[in-house]
Amino acid sequence: MSRYKHIREQAYKANMQLPELGLVIFTFGNVSAADHNLGVFAIKPSGIPYDKLSPGNMVIVDFEGNVVEGTLRPSSDTKTHAVLYKHWANITGIVHTHSTYATAWAQSQRDIPIFGTTHADHNTNDIPCAAPMSDERIKGDYEYQTGFQIMDCLKDRGLSYEETEMILVGNHAPFTWGKTVEQALYNSAVLENIAKMAWLTEQINPSVTRLKHTLVKKHYERKHGPGSYYGQ
Amino acid sequence: MSRYKHIREQAYKANMQLPELGLVIFTFGNVSAADHNLGVFAIKPSGIPYDKLSPGNMVIVDFEGNVVEGTLRPSSDTKTHAVLYKHWANITGIVHTHSTYATAWAQSQRDIPIFGTTHADHNTNDIPCAAPMSDERIKGDYEYQTGFQIMDCLKDRGLSYEETEMILVGNHAPFTWGKTVEQALYNSAVLENIAKMAWLTEQINPSVTRLKHTLVKKHYERKHGPGSYYGQ
Amino acid sequence: MSRYKHIREQAYKANMQLPELGLVIFTFGNVSAADHNLGVFAIKPSGIPYDKLSPGNMVIVDFEGNVVEGTLRPSSDTKTHAVLYKHWANITGIVHTHSTYATAWAQSQRDIPIFGTTHADHNTNDIPCAAPMSDERIKGDYEYQTGFQIMDCLKDRGLSYEETEMILVGNHAPFTWGKTVEQALYNSAVLENIAKMAWLTEQINPSVTRLKHTLVKKHYERKHGPGSYYGQ
Amino acid sequence: MSRYKHIREQAYKANMQLPELGLVIFTFGNVSAADHNLGVFAIKPSGIPYDKLSPGNMVIVDFEGNVVEGTLRPSSDTKTHAVLYKHWANITGIVHTHSTYATAWAQSQRDIPIFGTTHADHNTNDIPCAAPMSDERIKGDYEYQTGFQIMDCLKDRGLSYEETEMILVGNHAPFTWGKTVEQALYNSAVLENIAKMAWLTEQINPSVTRLKHTLVKKHYERKHGPGSYYGQ
Numbered sequence: 001m002s003r004y005k006h007i008r009e010q011a012y013k014a015n016m017q018l019p020e021l022g023l024v025i026f027t028f029g030n031v032s033a034a035d036h037n038l039g040v041f042a043i044k045p046s047g048i049p050y051d052k053l054s055p056g057n058m059v060i061v062d063f064e065g066n067v068v069e070g071t072l073r074p075s076s077d078t079k080t081h082a083v084l085y086k087h088w089a090n091i092t093g094i095v096h097t098h099s100t101y102a103t104a105w106a107q108s109q110r111d112i113p114i115f116g117t118t119h120a121d122h123n124t125n126d127i128p129c130a131a132p133m134s135d136e137r138i139k140g141d142y143e144y145q146t147g148f149q150i151m152d153c154l155k156d157r158g159l160s161y162e163e164t165e166m167i168l169v170g171n172h173a174p175f176t177w178g179k180t181v182e183q184a185l186y187n188s189a190v191l192e193n194i195a196k197m198a199w200l201t202e203q204i205n206p207s208v209t210r211l212k213h214t215l216v217k218k219h220y221e222r223k224h225g226p227g228s229y230y231g232q
Numbered sequence: 233m234s235r236y237k238h239i240r241e242q243a244y245k246a247n248m249q250l251p252e253l254g255l256v257i258f259t260f261g262n263v264s265a266a267d268h269n270l271g272v273f274a275i276k277p278s279g280i281p282y283d284k285l286s287p288g289n290m291v292i293v294d295f296e297g298n299v300v301e302g303t304l305r306p307s308s309d310t311k312t313h314a315v316l317y318k319h320w321a322n323i324t325g326i327v328h329t330h331s332t333y334a335t336a337w338a339q340s341q342r343d344i345p346i347f348g349t350t351h352a353d354h355n356t357n358d359i360p361c362a363a364p365m366s367d368e369r370i371k372g373d374y375e376y377q378t379g380f381q382i383m384d385c386l387k388d389r390g391l392s393y394e395e396t397e398m399i400l401v402g403n404h405a406p407f408t409w410g411k412t413v414e415q416a417l418y419n420s421a422v423l424e425n426i427a428k429m430a431w432l433t434e435q436i437n438p439s440v441t442r443l444k445h446t447l448v449k450k451h452y453e454r455k456h457g458p459g460s461y462y463g464q
Numbered sequence: 465m466s467r468y469k470h471i472r473e474q475a476y477k478a479n480m481q482l483p484e485l486g487l488v489i490f491t492f493g494n495v496s497a498a499d500h501n502l503g504v505f506a507i508k509p510s511g512i513p514y515d516k517l518s519p520g521n522m523v524i525v526d527f528e529g530n531v532v533e534g535t536l537r538p539s540s541d542t543k544t545h546a547v548l549y550k551h552w553a554n555i556t557g558i559v560h561t562h563s564t565y566a567t568a569w570a571q572s573q574r575d576i577p578i579f580g581t582t583h584a585d586h587n588t589n590d591i592p593c594a595a596p597m598s599d600e601r602i603k604g605d606y607e608y609q610t611g612f613q614i615m616d617c618l619k620d621r622g623l624s625y626e627e628t629e630m631i632l633v634g635n636h637a638p639f640t641w642g643k644t645v646e647q648a649l650y651n652s653a654v655l656e657n658i659a660k661m662a663w664l665t666e667q668i669n670p671s672v673t674r675l676k677h678t679l680v681k682k683h684y685e686r687k688h689g690p691g692s693y694y695g696q
Numbered sequence: 697m698s699r700y701k702h703i704r705e706q707a708y709k710a711n712m713q714l715p716e717l718g719l720v721i722f723t724f725g726n727v728s729a730a731d732h733n734l735g736v737f738a739i740k741p742s743g744i745p746y747d748k749l750s751p752g753n754m755v756i757v758d759f760e761g762n763v764v765e766g767t768l769r770p771s772s773d774t775k776t777h778a779v780l781y782k783h784w785a786n787i788t789g790i791v792h793t794h795s796t797y798a799t800a801w802a803q804s805q806r807d808i809p810i811f812g813t814t815h816a817d818h819n820t821n822d823i824p825c826a827a828p829m830s831d832e833r834i835k836g837d838y839e840y841q842t843g844f845q846i847m848d849c850l851k852d853r854g855l856s857y858e859e860t861e862m863i864l865v866g867n868h869a870p871f872t873w874g875k876t877v878e879q880a881l882y883n884s885a886v887l888e889n890i891a892k893m894a895w896l897t898e899q900i901n902p903s904v905t906r907l908k909h910t911l912v913k914k915h916y917e918r919k920h921g922p923g924s925y926y927g928q
Contacts, residue, residue: 025425026418028350047463076454076462098350100425104432107348108440116803117868118724118794135446142450171443172349186722193721193796199436200800204895208804211867214831218838222772230772231743257657258650260582279695308686308694330582332657336664339580340672367678374682403675404581431668489889490882492814511927540918540926562814564889568896571812572904599910606914635907636813663900 004042004069007033008055010093011042014181015058018097019050021189029097030075032061033181034085036092039063041085045072065144076143083147084177088161093181095188098173101195105129106168112194114211115201119194120219121230122165126210127191128157129168150175166191236274236301239265240287242325243274246413247290250329251282253421261329262307264293265413266317268324271295273317277304297376308375315379316409320393325413327420330405333427337361338400344426346443347433351426352451353462354397358442359423360389361400382407398423468506468533471497472519474557475506478645479522482561483514485653493561494539496525497645498549500556503527505549509536529608540607547611548641552625557645559652562637565659569593570632576658578675579665583658584683585694586629590674591655592621593632614639630655700738700765703729704751706789707738710877711754714793715746717885725793726771728757729877730781732788735759737781741768761840772839779843780873784857789877791884794869797891801825802864808890810907811897815890816915817926818861822906823887824853825864846871862887 010033018024018031027047034041042058059070063086065079075081081094097103105112111126112119119127130153137145150167154160165187166176176187201208223230242265250256250263259279266273274290291302295318297311307313313326329335337344343358344351351359362385369377382399386392397419398408408419433440455462474497482488482495491511498505506522523534527550529543539545545558561567569576575590576583583591594617601609614631618624629651630640640651665672687694706729714720714727723743730737738754755766759782761775771777777790793799801808807822808815815823826849833841846863850856861883862872872883897904919926 025421045464046461073461073464100429101432103348103350104429104436107429107433108437110437115867116799118799132444132447135444138446138450142454171347171447189721197796197800197803199432200797200895201803203435203899204800205804205806212828212831214834215828215867218834222838229742229769232741232769257653277696278693305693305696332661333664335580335582336661336668339661339665340669342669364676364679367676370678370682374686403579403679431664435667489885509928510925537925537928564893565896567812567814568893568900571893571897572901574901596908596911599908602910602914606918635811635911663896667899 003038004035004040004060005055007035007040007042008058008060010181011044011058012053012055014093014095014185015044015053016050017185018095018188021185023097023099023188023192029095029099030077030081031093031095031181031185032075032081032085034092034094036085036089040068041081043074043078043081045070046075048072077146079141079143080146080150080175083144084150087147087151088177090162091177091179091184093179093184094175094177095184096173096175097188097192099188099192099195101199102168102174102191103172104199105195106173107171109170112168112198114216115198115208116211117215117219118197120211120216121223122187122190122194122220123163124216124220125157125159125164127166127168127194128153128159128164129170132170132172146172235270236267236272236292237287239267239272239274240290240292242413243276243290244285244287246325246327246417247276247285248282249417250327250420253417255329255331255420255424261327261331262309262313263325263327263413263417264307264310264313264317266324266326268317268321272300273313275306275310275313277302278307280304309378311373311375312378312382312407315376316382316407319379319383320409322394323409323411323416325411325416326407326409327416328405328407329420329424331420331424331427333431334400334406334423335404336431337427338405339403341402344400344430346448347430347440348443349447349451350429352443352448353455354419354422354426354452355395356448356452357389357391357396359398359400359426360385360391360396361402364402364404378404467502468499468504468524469519471499471504471506472522472524474645475508475522476517476519478557478559478649479508479517480514481649482559482652485649487561487563487652487656493559493563494541494545495557495559495645495649496539496542496545496549498556498558500549500553504532505545507538507542507545509534510539512536541610543605543607544610544614544639547608548614551611551615552641554626555641555643555648557643557648558639558641559648560637560639561652561656563652563656563659565663566632566638566655567636568663569659570637571635573634576632576662578680579662579672580675581679581683582661584675584680585687586651586654586658586684587627588680588684589621589623589628591630591632591658592617592623592628593634596634596636610636699734700731700736700756701751703731703736703738704754704756706877707740707754708749708751710789710791710881711740711749712746713881714791714884717881719793719795719884719888725791725795726773726777727789727791727877727881728771728774728777728781730788730790732781732785736764737777739770739774739777741766742771744768773842775837775839776842776846776871779840780846780871783843783847784873786858787873787875787880789875789880790871790873791880792869792871793884793888795884795888795891797895798864798870798887800895801891802869803867805866808864808894810912811894811904812907813911813915814893816907816912817919818883818886818890818916819859820912820916821853821855821860823862823864823890824849824855824860825866828866828868842868
């Protein structure tokens, strides 16, 4: 077990933070942590309450979705994680929740418009909502296809997974990711915050318009551009 | 008292979780736990604050609504519980709350439309809202008739209590049930969550449509079908 | 100080519960406890943070609004409390908060319609919103006149203070009262809950109608009528 | 370090209260504390989690925005703070957050209308929303220009920074200030509360009108006029 210890601990720690951040009730969420050199990721077992989790009962799965180590069944969303890790070499963390406000946007089948600098600090575009899956894909390998649904949506919008680290899956709920598990988890909480503020913004001003491009650019570059000056 | 000890403890434990789950303020809720072999259930005494409850002061009532053991008056909703246990052999837990979002839907006299997979994971249909009671029934044995109001609504919609474990009573509030008390309590928290997200979904997109049937089916079967693969 | 000890302790205890019940931030609220035999009430001192309160620094005031005992200035709303105690012999507790949802209804200058049984368990009518004060009254003794504004509103609606224990003051915020301080405090939390659910109810169904009279009567009588069967 | 100890401690203490008051998630906010005699202020370092802050790692900056003492990079909003301290001799605290409701109003590019006495207790006018910055200003020294954007907005509305201690920056988020750091922090929490209630007020009554002038005047004078009688 020792060769997977680091990702077991990362996945455990991040899963435990989901309820603390108010992003899940019961077992409505899952986090995984990958090691691309080993070609595997650690993920929450399915349907186990958060207070019963431990680094030891995280399940180790390869990028085809096969269990490599662990006695419990992995999260039912495991194949979605596997597909994304297989195709995206530069992420090591994925988070899936049914957090209230982001999920409401997903159910509404609308992209979250970029209304302010809180959003622009993290993304330069509307947060995309992938179309609900076609009946053919649903009847196939559903969770596996959810991964392709996510990748296809980014491609259709001309977005890179390295710049857009969050998406809504239409009628379902959000997925976020990142270079580290901490970043993926952070993105999940940020997305929920942005989703709540965007809903309120439209309630307060139904004819509100998007943030103008110069402000989008400025805020994103403060945090992410070559001359960024946010953080240490 | 020992022959009812198990249901006293189940009912006590579940009642204590209502405020922890944010489903009630003061004494606005009650949980019961039944034993069909003994033909009785344990239920919260009426109007007693949650911090004064104990397994010992749960009231034991038979399926006609008669107190079998206990010195306190049982919850004013006791006869509703009795009627449901009498007619539904396969449930052992019932929860009634005035949780904010589910109650708002009940007051609105609208079914909660199925908008996403969080809902579909638990139900394949809109969550029904029973019509407010007729004046004749109200003037009769009110709580007793509430039980029939619930059963009639399921029958009218062609729903089975074993598949649909939650309902809104129009102008009143939700009732949930389950094979176990834990399941009934879980359903109560899930319903509140679904109710909040459905309200937000319509706010974000007033012309939103229901989840398509293929997705409903897929998600429900992940958790409940013969080939289910959620949980352990 | 000993002859006022009981009301000092009641007022202190109830004031401390305002932030615990989520009804106030900072010092936005005040509770008083009266003794009609002594002709005085104990009230929170003005602008003192909740963590600095003690039974000893509650201010004792008579029903004309004069300080009888205490070195601190009493709550700026003291005269409103004094007027109500002077005219209403059967209440010993008054609570004033700026709780979010009840205050929003007061700002909206609308009565809270009776939409469900949670409301009917406590009141048989819409919760009245007193009209904003006339300019003449405002220029007079403002807090004193607020008391009359409240009494006039009940009179205009044909309501008794013994049956309707809560009101919204237009453009301002709610006041609640009761036979005991605990009841007044309970009413404050119940009102906030009803206010939130009524707002949501109209959001979910803009054409919703009031609860029909037979249900109003039934629920109120369960708790308050001669044959009441709620509580012990 | 000892000559800046007092403002380091003030800034540290106030920054730590931001998450406790529910005004920020992660590092989405910053507080500074100024000493006009020394011509400097202490401000939160950029991007450091709240649980890693200490009085010692606050950064000391002069009113031109130059770091005077400290090894960490100061908050990315530092120049906005510097500009305001330079021009406003009578404030010693500034708070910037992305608190949910106030930020939604800022994103909506609307002033917060004065709907009730909670608002009037603190301001006699609508809470202004500064227009989004012109492209020229954005391309210049952005945070520096944000300070001017705030000052220009107050000037355009004929408002004094000593009476109006809070503003929304369009598309961005709120800034508040005060004679003391505690007052600036208090204003930030009050603004969030007012913002939430104003949103709800318009939801409940879309045709609601502003508080009439006589009530605005009365409530503000209770707390702030020459004959004020709120507090001790």
